Amino acid sequence: MILPPLRYVRPRTLPEATTLLTEIDGSAVLAGGQSMINALKLDLAQPTALVDVHRLDELRGIEVTADGTLVIGAAVTYAKIAASPVVRRLQPSVAEMAEGLVDRQVRNRGTIGGNCCLNDPTNNFPPLLAALGAFFHTASTAGRRSITTDTFFSGSLATSLRLGELLTSVHIRPLEVGTRVAHRHLQLAADSWALARAVVRLDVIDGMVDGARVVLGAVPGSPLRLTAVEDAVTGRQADASLIEPALAAFDGSGVEAVGDAHASAAYRVEMAGVQLRRAIESAVEHDVEQETTRSTAA
Ligand SMILES: Cc1cc2nc3c(=O)[nH]c(=O)nc-3n(C[C@H](O)[C@H](O)[C@H](O)COP(=O)(O)OP(=O)(O)OC[C@H]3O[C@@H](n4cnc5c(N)ncnc54)[C@H](O)[C@@H]3O)c2cc1C
Structure with a gap:
């Protein structure tokens, strides 16, 4: 049209x-x-x-604050994030997510701010940023605000931005030494939307899980923190023994899943459990700080 x-x-x-x-x-x-x-x-x-807002200087930078927080301007493109040595060093999962996003054309134009403000259920960044515990800075004629991901992502294609309010930057605090981040998603083809996505962040101290953020994407309309799973893994040894209690705590019936022409709600919930298991396996099996993988439906 x-x-x-x-x-x-x-x-x-x-x-x-x-x-x-x-x-x-x-x-x-x-x-x-x-x-x-x-x-x-x-x-x-x-x-x-x-x-x-594509060319506003204040929205186009990638910086690091004195406490190591990574600040990415809302109008920074996926291509620029993927190519940034600073992002790659401080938050590799963010660089990898940007690098794997769709195709070169979308990566050259699409922005991290647009990705979060649209909050499409299948968008890559909202669940990852929710698991990383990121926060957002906004500006409007009424002043500036700082908003956590838990508040920012308010529903399918919805955020807590007010009328006339602009997202200016995304802030991601530094990872602790023992933090492991892993994400898995299922998609029908390399350039298609995700059907189910799970992101796991484990803060590990002396081999034990000290804290966790576990988030589902693509299945619910908006990133969903699985707090029961987070509680189930916290305080346990960070090894394969985590998987069973984590999956036992995942209650798929409590997830309001999206069903559409690509996959039914029930299939997405089932696949969410699979991606969750794989993400946890990935986080505990390898003693690496970050890992990303993608699965393709058979
Ligand atoms: C073929 C194709 C496949 C795609 N597949 C995927 C995919 O698999 N995963 C994925 O994550 N994305 C995918 N996308 C979407 C893409 O990532 C978009 O770039 C993203 O959804 C929006 O970012 P944008 O910068 O293009 O924003 P725009 O399209 O310009 O804006 C999107 C929305 O956000 C608002 N907005 C944008 N920036 C701000 C801001 N700073 N403050 C307030 N509001 C703002 C706009 O008003 C609008 O409502 C795909 C796109 C295409 C064309």
């Missing part, structure tokens, strides 16, 4: 952007456009104006 006529503005500064978003009724942010342009073509979104 041909795009409907609409106003396009490209502010030069962050205050200019937030003012435009407040002043223009029905305006929307345009970042990489990899979802927004499709939504316009399919008439799924009808903004009156697009405020292009």
